Each structure stands twice: as structure tokens, then as C-alpha cells.
Amino acid sequence: EDQVTQSPEALRLQEGESSSLNCSYTVSGLRGLFWYRKDPGKGPEFLFTLYSAGEEKEKERLKATLTKKESFLHITAPKPEDSATYLCAVQARFGGSGNTGKLIFGQGTTLQVKP
């Protein structure tokens, strides 16, 4: 069964204190792994897509990496505005095109950055 587990559930950091969020996954044929940011009452905001082990993506203070079993979201020198829930999701291969709108999400890591 396809499954995504994120840790920790919650993380409190001081502004400027770098850290990493973990996403462990099992999936029958990985099509892609996705990171989203979610603020309360809003829809998830897309951050990154990773397709194969060894791949890395960066955006401002965020950097996502991927191995065959897990992904990390590294946050460098976070600011209070980075406070949000970060969601990891996987997409399994589907049919000939490999594309499907079905993502398996983890429970998320709620990050709080204090000034």
C-alpha cells in the first residue's frame, strides 16, 4: 500500500535556526514526489516536484532533496513568514501516461518560526 509518513509532526524554530523536515514514502512506482505549503483555511500551495533519487530543488530559503525512500525539506535561516504546515505527497504511476490526479499525502509538519 502506498504510504507517506512525515516527521516531526510539529517543529518550533527561532528565526535564523536552520532545520530539516522528513518525508518517508513507500509507493508502487514513483511518478513524482511533491512538497506543498499549507496555511490555515487555504488550499495547499505547490512548492517542488522531485522525480528521481539524487534530485534537488531550491526556492529561496527552501531546498528539497530525494532518495529512494525519503525526501527532506531543508529550511535555511527561516523567518516568521515561513510558519505553515508543510505537506509531502507522492504520485504513483498510473496507466500509460503516468499522470493521475491522485496524490497520497502525509500528515504534514507544522512549522512555527519565532522572531
Added chain:
Amino acid sequence: KAGVTQTPRYLIKTRGQQVTLSCSPISGHRSVSWYQQTPGQGLQFLFEYFSETQRNKGNFPGRFSGRQFSNSRSEMNVSTLELGDSALYLCATPPGNTGELFFGEGSRLTVL
């Protein structure tokens, strides 16, 4: 957000009633997926429609149904509402062929 519009944003229903939620995807895109978000279960896949056909379905009871129209707009319906159906219902569409989904702001359903 990338043009996914959901209505209504908020609604309150009572147990036993039914509800219909609407989603207009990114213009010109034929795929629409629906998700339910609750505090205990997180984000869970409900179903996906592509060119008016249900292409994929999650593990939800038959009370949850959906459809898609020829203009790609989609609706989901929940009949015989239960307290546990209180959730944020999200609609999503892929902006291209790279796999990621762009989500709407969601419809917050409260069942009393």
C-alpha cells in the same frame, strides 16, 4: 493561485442533509481532482474526473459522488451528511503534464 475556483467557500448543514460543491478548474484543463482535509486524517483523495469520466476513486463511501461537465467544471455531492463529514473540501487541477496539482481555496463544510 492558478485559477481554480471553488464555491461556496463556507457552508453549514445539518445531519441528514445533502450538499453540492462546485469547482471550476484552470481554463482549458480537463482533469479535476477532489480531496477532503480533516484534522485527524489529513488530506485524502476522493476522486478524479477527466473529460467527464471518473478516472480514479479513493476509499470513501457511496454517499460521496461527483461529476464533470463538458466545460470541465466539476461538482461533488455528499448525501445523508454525518458529523464526520465536516471538513475542508479541496479541488485541484494539473497546470501541465509534470504531475503537480494546483489547488483551489477550498469549501469549508460544517455539519451540525
